[in-house]
């Protein structure tokens with residue numbers, strides 16, 4: 519994500535929900551690695567009331583103040599495995615220099631809880647500052663409907679990849695439970711959420727799935743921005759995909775496209 523320019527300095531955070539098999543063999547799997555596995559003094563860190571259906575789950579999560587530029591060189595410092603408790607979490611492994619999970623921990627816990635309700639295969643939450651999506655959210659007062667239709671109409675692949683659309687939250691202070699709650703609400707009906715004037719987050723069954731979502735949305739945002747710049751016209755004054763075209767794609771995919779019925 520750093521190579522993409524999406525995670526400047528300490529921007530961005532990622533979490534992965536371990537499978538039952540992975541969770542049952544953490545200690546053995548980490549043997550001989552630079553991760554420390556903690557067998558005692560696993561103090562509970564209180565964060566929020568954790569939804570019951572994710573209590574006990576294990577998350578591999580990035581640290582607050584970690585840098586994606588160097589994270590791959592020192593994952594044992596910049597990531598850790600936590601187990602969710604009724605009020606927060608306990609550190610099970612990693613964070614060997616004492617770092618803590620990302621300040622967006624509210625969002626990560628609540629996002630996993632929201633997506634697990636609609637998709638039992640859900641595993642990954644990624645947040646970053648994908649450049650073109652951020653620019654797009656600064657140009658106009660975008661809404662979930664306007665952004666979804668703009669990005670769908672400039673690149674056929676968009677509706678194929680995110681046929682459930684892209685949700686937009688108005689600007690909010692990052693790292694708060696409020697932004698976590700609002701994000702989780704949108705994740706009940708979308709896999710991609712834009713935080714206006716800040717960044718984007720995606721959810722999915724694996725990392726490729728999440729990267730693919732953001733790559734496609736960011737590419738479409740780039741095309742839309744260029745289209746506006748080159749033509750000097752609004753998106754829909756150009757020769758873009760019509761709602762009728764988009765409905766045809768939905769018919770092939772066998773999905774109900776949002777916002778396509780006038």
Ligand SMILES: [Zn+2]
Pocket residue numbers: 529530645646647692716717
């Ligand atoms: Zn951010």
